[in-house]
Amino acid sequence: MLKDLGSLPAGFPMPVLMVGTYGDNDTVNVMNVAWGGICGMDKIALNLAPDRKTLANIQARKAFTVALADAAHIKEADFFGIATGNKMPDKFARSGLTAKKSANVDAPVIQEFPLTMECRLEEVRECFGEMRVVGTIVNVVADEKVLDEKGKVDAGKLNAVMFDQFRNGYYSVGEKIAQAWNAGAALMKG
Numbered sequence: 236m237l238k239d240l241g242s243l244p245a246g247f248p249m250p251v252l253m254v255g256t257y258g259d260n261d262t263v264n265v266m267n268v269a270w271g272g273i274c275g276m277d278k279i280a281l282n283l284a285p286d287r288k289t290l291a292n293i294q295a296r297k298a299f300t301v302a303l304a305d306a307a308h309i310k311e312a313d314f315f316g317i318a319t320g321n322k323m324p325d326k327f328a329r330s331g332l333t334a335k336k337s338a339n340v341d342a343p344v345i346q347e348f349p350l351t352m353e354c355r356l357e358e359v360r361e362c363f364g365e366m367r368v369v370g371t372i373v374n375v376v377a378d379e380k381v382l383d384e385k386g387k388v389d390a391g392k393l394n395a396v397m398f399d400q401f402r403n404g405y406y407s408v409g410e411k412i413a414q415a416w417n418a419g420a421a422l423m424k425g
């Protein structure tokens with residue numbers, strides 16, 4: 236029997252995006268963002284509450300990075316969603332992770348995450364009480380450990396995690412089960 240659950244952001248999975256920015260004096264900050272995703276061939280959108288340090292940093296530096304959290308760093312990833320750079324200036328330092336400046340945008344690349352999108356800010360606009368940030372992905376850097384023999388990212392090697400807003404769980408991404416634009420092709424016939 237189907238039951239009504241009311242209005243929920245019931246998409247699953249939601250991503251666990253690690254948004255890296257610079258604040259004053261090039262202080263590195265990283266924030267956990269699940270309300271975000273790819274919204275064009277080279278665009279990414281983030282929904283940020285107006286008080287986030289990350290938002291102020293993005294507006295000041297016109298750039299950010301977005302890394303995919305992996306299972307090995309779930310503790311740090313969750314910490315980035317609990318602590319705020321507004322009240323904890325050494326938020327990133329406390330994580331024990333390391334950062335280097337992106338070669339392409341004015342934002343840090345966190346070295347321990349397997350894949351990072353380097354983004355140029357395109358627009359920030361108020362959207363239903365939250366701030367919608369859209370950036371252009373100008374480059375992707377990936378650890379060679381997650382690449383296949385042709386140099387493409389092998390999603391199975393990312394050990395990426397996803398977020399479940401129903402019960403606030405983090406899940407690991409499972410096995411590949413089929414090929415896209417192919418698994419349904421048989422139904423095209425006849």
Ligand SMILES: Cc1cc2nc3c(=O)[nH]c(=O)nc-3n(C[C@H](O)[C@H](O)[C@H](O)COP(=O)(O)O)c2cc1C
Pocket residue numbers: 264265266267268269270271282283284286287288289290313315316317318319320321326398
């Ligand atoms: C799993 C998870 C997902 C989150 N997703 C978002 C989000 O999409 N947008 C948002 O504004 N805050 C989100 N948060 C809360 C921020 O990460 C949190 O307020 C953080 O302290 C902000 O950091 P900052 O102020 O240093 O930028 C999320 C937190 C967690 C744990």
